[in-house]
Amino acid sequence: MSMVSAEQRPRLKRRWWRREGVQGYLYISPWLLGFLMFGVAPLIAAFMTSLSKANVFRTIRFVGTDNYSKILTDDPVFATIAGNMLIYVIGSTIISIGLGLILALLLFKDFRGNHVFRTLIYVPSLLVGIATAYLFKQVFRGGEVGLANMFLSLFGTEPVNWLGNSEKPWLALVALILVNVWFAGGTMLIFLAGLKGIPASYFEAARVDGAGPWQMFRKVTLPLLSPVIVFNTVMALIGHIQVFETPLAFANSGGVATGNPLGYENSLGTFVTYLYVKGFVYQDMGYASALAFIMFAATLVLTGLVLWLARRFTAYGDADQN
Amino acid sequence: MQDVLDKPRSGDVPPAAPAARTATVRRRRNSRARWELTARIAALSLFCLLLLFPFVWLVSQSLKDTNQYFATPFEWIPSPFRWENFTDVIFKYEFLHYIGNSLWLAVYAVVVNILSSSFVAYGFSRFRFPGRNALFMVVLATMMLPGQVMTISLYRFYREIGWIDTFYPLLIPKLFGAAFEIFLFRQFFLSLPREVDEAARIDGCGTLRTWWHIILPQSKPVIIVVAVFTFLGSWRELFGPLIYLTGEENRTLPLGLLYFTSPFGSSLPMLMAAIVISLIPPVVLYALGQKYIDKGVAIAEIK
Numbered sequence: 039m040s041m042v043s044a045e046q047r048p049r050l051k052r053r054w055w056r057r058e059g060v061q062g063y064l065y066i067s068p069w070l071l072g073f074l075m076f077g078v079a080p081l082i083a084a085f086m087t088s089l090s091k092a093n094v095f096r097t098i099r100f101v102g103t104d105n106y107s108k109i110l111t112d113d114p115v116f117a118t119i120a121g122n123m124l125i126y127v128i129g130s131t132i133i134s135i136g137l138g139l140i141l142a143l144l145l146f147k148d149f150r151g152n153h154v155f156r157t158l159i160y161v162p163s164l165l166v167g168i169a170t171a172y173l174f175k176q177v178f179r180g181g182e183v184g185l186a187n188m189f190l191s192l193f194g195t196e197p198v199n200w201l202g203n204s205e206k207p208w209l210a211l212v213a214l215i216l217v218n219v220w221f222a223g224g225t226m227l228i229f230l231a232g233l234k235g236i237p238a239s240y241f242e243a244a245r246v247d248g249a250g251p252w253q254m255f256r257k258v259t260l261p262l263l264s265p266v267i268v269f270n271t272v273m274a275l276i277g278h279i280q281v282f283e284t285p286l287a288f289a290n291s292g293g294v295a296t297g298n299p300l301g302y303e304n305s306l307g308t309f310v311t312y313l314y315v316k317g318f319v320y321q322d323m324g325y326a327s328a329l330a331f332i333m334f335a336a337t338l339v340l341t342g343l344v345l346w347l348a349r350r351f352t353a354y355g356d357a358d359q360n
Numbered sequence: 361m362q363d364v365l366d367k368p369r370s371g372d373v374p375p376a377a378p379a380a381r382t383a384t385v386r387r388r389r390n391s392r393a394r395w396e397l398t399a400r401i402a403a404l405s406l407f408c409l410l411l412l413f414p415f416v417w418l419v420s421q422s423l424k425d426t427n428q429y430f431a432t433p434f435e436w437i438p439s440p441f442r443w444e445n446f447t448d449v450i451f452k453y454e455f456l457h458y459i460g461n462s463l464w465l466a467v468y469a470v471v472v473n474i475l476s477s478s479f480v481a482y483g484f485s486r487f488r489f490p491g492r493n494a495l496f497m498v499v500l501a502t503m504m505l506p507g508q509v510m511t512i513s514l515y516r517f518y519r520e521i522g523w524i525d526t527f528y529p530l531l532i533p534k535l536f537g538a539a540f541e542i543f544l545f546r547q548f549f550l551s552l553p554r555e556v557d558e559a560a561r562i563d564g565c566g567t568l569r570t571w572w573h574i575i576l577p578q579s580k581p582v583i584i585v586v587a588v589f590t591f592l593g594s595w596r597e598l599f600g601p602l603i604y605l606t607g608e609e610n611r612t613l614p615l616g617l618l619y620f621t622s623p624f625g626s627s628l629p630m631l632m633a634a635i636v637i638s639l640i641p642p643v644v645l646y647a648l649g650q651k652y653i654d655k656g657v658a659i660a661e662i663k
Contacts, residue, residue, distance in 0.1 A: 058487050058488055058489065059487070059488065059489035059490065060489075061483075061487055061567055062483050062484075062486075062487030062488065062489035062492065063483075063489055064483070065479060065480060065482055065483025065484075065487065065567075065571075066480050066483035066484060066495065067483075068476050068479060068480055068535065068536045068537055069476075069480040069499065069536055069537045069542060070495070071536060072533060072535070072536020072537060073498070073499075073502065073536075075536075076510060076514065076533045076536065077502055077505070077510065079513075080509075080510040080511075080512075080513040080514045080517070081505075081509060081510060081513075083513035083516075083517075084509050084510065084512050084513040087512065087513060087516075141404075141407070144400050144403055144404050145404070147397070147400065149397055149400070149401070151401070155404045155405075155408060157650070158408045158411060158412065159404075159407070159408065159411065161643060161646055162411060162415075164592055164642050164643075164646055165596075165639050165642055165643075166596070167595075167596030167598065167614060168596070168598050168614045168617050168618055169596070169614070169617055169634075169635045169638040169639055170635075170639075172617060172620075172631060172635055173414060173415075173418050173632075173635050174414065176418075176421070176628065176632070177414050177417070182432050183429075183430055183432070183434075185413065185414055185417050188434060189413075219410075219411075220411060220414070227654070231654075276504060276506075279506070280506055280507075280508070282598065282599055283598050283614075286618075287618070290618075310506075310508055310599070313508055313512075314599075314602075314603075317512055317515075318515075318602075318603055323512055323516060326512050327509075327512050327513070330506065330508050330509040330512060331509065333506055333508070333509075334505070334506055334509055337504065337506065338504075341504070
């Protein structure tokens with residue numbers, strides 16, 4: 039395009055807004071405007087808010103890093119939640135990535151019915167939200183009525199009180215992690231696309247050289263799939279850190295206003311539910327903003343960690359990878 | 361894509377097999393492949409069974425009354441079926457209203473998002489301007505930002521201008537395109553041949569008309585993918601509506617579900633029926649757009 043316009047420029051005196059560069063900016067201007075109004079401006083405002091404290095009369099007082107230091111050093115609820123999140127994010131990411139990869143490898147073969155399996159596995163991941171959260175709340179219901187307990191009773195296990203166990207509050211977190219088994223289809227589909235992107239000649243060559251299935255996986259599939267694994271891991275981490283609907287549904291009994299929205303002994307508290315409670319139930323915006331930034335920092339640290347590990351342990355064939 | 365899948369299969373029996381390879385070796389190889397396939401299908405079937413159980417259970421429970429719901433032993437096929445649960449949820453529990461709100465919000469999101477995101481993506485894919493690549497990296501980076509960071513200050517701003525309990529906070533930001541959708545459109549536009557735009561341009565077609573008459577008509581697959589993803593995103597969104605829509609009148613379907621137990625006490629079968637209702641549109645939509653969605657995921661994966 040630019041080549042032709044360069045030829046024509048001397049002949050046709052072009053108006054300034056017809057210039058390619060200007061037009062490009064005009065076309066991206068909606069995004070640029072939206073980014074400034076709904077991204078940059080609120081981000082800066084949120085940072086200022088996080089350094090302040092507002093009382094009930096909405097008079098705002100600058101308090102420096104008080105909110106941050108209170109959250110990090112003097113908030114037992116946050117300490118519990120940070121522990122929850124660490125377990126939840128690691129457990130859920132292992133499920134999303136491990137299960138997603140296994141399913142993709144199982145489906146990476148042309149056989150009759152492949153399509154049906156792929157659809158059945160993928161569709162639940164599209165349904166994630168408050169509806170499935172309430173469904174799984176019933177699945178993990180205590181007593182004999184819950185589906186999880188019905189399943190366990192096949193093996194002669196006593197009914198488990200999953201979501202409100204006073205002796206083992208951590209069971210609620212286990213249930214929260216297990217729900218991700220149903221939503222591994224999203225990562226599965228991306229892994230499958232990645233597997234299909236590996237040139238078949240690589241598998242062929244390995245086979246001719248006499249590689250077994252395990253060697254094939256270790257030496258061919260895994261290294262060539264590593265960019266997709268990294269991508270999926272980062273996306274899964276980001277998604278799991280922001281988990282909201284399921285813990286909220288699991289914790290609430292009836293409407294949101296009743297019961298502790300963070301679950302029994304805060305065992306179901308996550309960053310976003312805590313942020314919601316602090317910011318929008320107790321209206322402490324300064325504290326909630328600081329929580330949001332801490333959550334963002336945690337996201338960046340975990341993402342950085344994954345990228346660092348990826349660089350250490352995988353060999354990118356950079357020439358082939360796009 | 362299909363031929364990529366087929367290739368490893370033809371490799372099961374290497375074409376240049378040395379003459380020394382006897383029939384027994386080949387037979388052992390074949391039976392091994394058959395065993396492997398059986399194991400594959402068995403594992404997948406077991407997993408799908410596990411996956412489907414809660415959903416079958418859900419449908420079963422949504423067709424019971426409260427006594428049947430808690431009955432032990434569990435009845436997979438309810439007798440009698442209580443179809444009234446569905447009509448009750450829709451008419452007595454105001455779900456018709458919630459569905460209406462959710463539906464028009466989702467349709468609005470789809471239309472506006474397709475227009476705005478493809479417009480921006482057209483700029484990113486067909487024009488050269490200083491800072492283009494850096495700005496596109498910014499688009500991608502915004503996907504990493506947790507939306508909640510912005511939500512708090514946006515909420516305060518909307519409160520100042522009186523937008524709380526109106527739909528504006530959910531409607532207005534959509535006018536400016538969404539990062540993931542811009543990314544999808546751009547990837548797709550880059551794969552379209554430029555010769556067609558060139559020809560249109562030489563014939564005196566302006567860039568705006570090129571976007572509308574040349575680019576968009578060629579983009580049906582990505583439009584469908586974006587439509588499905590946008591609809592699903594809007595349909596299930598909880599955080600925004602929960603914060604911005606405080607009145608009962610403006611409740612969306614997810615909010616209706618969240619506050620479900622309020623009016624008539626515990627009525628779990630009704631809640632299950634409401635869940636079934638809210639899961640139907642995504643499933644139908646997926647079924648309609650299915651053949652494009654697999655490809656769409658492939659577009660998204662190319663980084």
